[in-house]
Amino acid sequence: MIIYGVYIVSKSGGLIFNLDNNVPRIEHEKTFTYPLDLVLDYDSKKVSVAFNRKDGINVGHVLVAVNGIAVNGVTIDDGRDVKATLESAENYPINLKFSRPKMTTNEKIFLASMFYPLFAIASQLSPEPRSSGIELLEADTFTLHCFQTLTGIKFIVISETGLNGIDLLLRKVYELYSDYVLKNPFYSLEMPIRCELFDNKLQELLAQVEKTGISNIDK
Amino acid sequence: MSRQASRLDAKKVNSEFLTLTYGALVTQMLRDFENVEDVNKQLERIGYNMGMRLIEDFLARTSAPRCLELRETADRVQQAFRIYLNIQPTISNWSPSSDEFSLLFDSNPLTEFVELPPDLTNLRYSAILSGCIRGALEMVQLEVQCWFVQDQLKGDNVTELRVKFVRRLEEVIPAGED
Numbered sequence: 001m002i003i004y005g006v007y008i009v010s011k012s013g014g015l016i017f018n019l020d021n022n023v024p025r026i027e028h029e030k031t032f033t034y035p036l037d038l039v040l041d042y043d044s045k046k047v048s049v050a051f052n053r054k055d056g057i058n059v060g061h062v063l064v065a066v067n068g069i070a071v072n073g074v075t076i077d078d079g080r081d082v083k084a085t086l087e088s089a090e091n092y093p094i095n096l097k098f099s100r101p102k103m104t105t106n107e108k109i110f111l112a113s114m115f116y117p118l119f120a121i122a123s124q125l126s127p128e129p130r131s132s133g134i135e136l137l138e139a140d141t142f143t144l145h146c147f148q149t150l151t152g153i154k155f156i157v158i159s160e161t162g163l164n165g166i167d168l169l170l171r172k173v174y175e176l177y178s179d180y181v182l183k184n185p186f187y188s189l190e191m192p193i194r195c196e197l198f199d200n201k202l203q204e205l206l207a208q209v210e211k212t213g214i215s216n217i218d219k
Numbered sequence: 220m221s222r223q224a225s226r227l228d229a230k231k232v233n234s235e236f237l238t239l240t241y242g243a244l245v246t247q248m249l250r251d252f253e254n255v256e257d258v259n260k261q262l263e264r265i266g267y268n269m270g271m272r273l274i275e276d277f278l279a280r281t282s283a284p285r286c287l288e289l290r291e292t293a294d295r296v297q298q299a300f301r302i303y304l305n306i307q308p309t310i311s312n313w314s315p316s317s318d319e320f321s322l323l324f325d326s327n328p329l330t331e332f333v334e335l336p337p338d339l340t341n342l343r344y345s346a347i348l349s350g351c352i353r354g355a356l357e358m359v360q361l362e363v364q365c366w367f368v369q370d371q372l373k374g375d376n377v378t379e380l381r382v383k384f385v386r387r388l389e390e391v392i393p394a395g396e397d
Contacts, residue, residue, distance in 0.1 A: 011393065119394060120394030123394050124394075133394055148393060149275065149278055149279075150278055150283075150284075150285050150359050150393075151274060151275060151278070151358045151359060151393075152393030153275075171279070171282065174275075174278075174279045175279040175280070177275065177279070178272075178275040178276040178278075178279040178280075179276070182272040182273075182275050182276065183272065183276075189271065189272070
């Protein structure tokens with residue numbers, strides 16, 4: 001039972017809370033000789049693998065370190081350009097570290113606001129009048145569960161596929177939200193949630209769900 | 220009022236504690252504002268802000284579905300009073316078009332030890348309740364007006380809170396709910 005993340009989207013479609021949970025961070029380090037047998041894609045923001053996967057370094061993974069020095073976008077932290085470094089033979093053998101790309105906060109906000117119209121479109125596409133929006137979205141590696149309250153706040157849980165009873169978990173998150181966020185006098189509505197108590201309680205809940213299953217959530 | 224053991228647990232605060240705290244709030248406001256009308260307004264405003272937050276707690280606790288007629292709404296409001304104040308107001312005096320009803324309170328925990336001094340007859344002591352109802356219903360896209368018709372503090376037999384449906388806030392009904 002793996003929960004990858006919890007998101008809360010406000011009435012107006014903004015991401016007000018996100019929590020990454022238990023996502024295994026895959027990193028692969030390998031020493032390469034010249035010429036490099038990976039086909040790399042240098043775009044303006046990052047260096048990623050375009051073709052020729054090997055040893056767990058998969059297409060789509062991004063370069064995070066060269067010889068142990070972190071890579072920031074397309075430059076190495078010591079100031080050198082990644083592309084120039086990798087293309088000159090005198091720098092080899094070279095140790096490269098690749099990892100799965102990690103979403104930045106901005107990307108998360110962007111995706112959350114993309115989900116908002118998708119949800120609305122789903123309810124309009126419906127052949128029956130008065131349909132709800134997307135409640136469940138399945139892919140081969142994860143399932144997205146969405147619960148919209150009567151007041152319009154969306155609670156979203158990303159989990160592994162084939163789990164039952166996530167709606168119970170969503171309800172429980174709603175309860176935590178109503179207790180620890182809305183009863184916090186310093187929280188103003190519609191704003192990003194920065195409540196430590198809520199974070200802690202939510203993490204406790206997720207830990208419990210992952211250990212003992214959803215049916216054992218204490219109410 | 221957070222839950223620990225069971226889901227619909229009894230409230231855990233002695234109602235006298237609430238009565239006294241609320242009394243202290245009202246007294247402080249009377250001292251701060253001097254003008255009774257301002258106090259009424261502020262109490263109503265505080266109630267409105269409370270209602271906007273309290274509704275989420277109510278929905279999370281009861282998993283109530285959306286109301287599609289005012290009679291359902293009235294039942295829910297009654298249920299909310301039971302949950303939060305442990306009193307059950309009577310619903311009555313429906314208007315012929317079913318867009319207005321009254322909540323009758325035999326007792327009101329907010330006013331338990333209160334007598335209004337003669338110079339404060341304009342004070343709507345429990346105005347926080349009407350604000351609360353208005354704020355909560357607004358969050359579920361119902362615009363209502365809410366006011367006191369009778370008040371035990373002013374010598375009436377019961378306290379009567381009138382609720383009038385104004386309109387459904389169509390533009391803010393969340394997608395997938397309208």
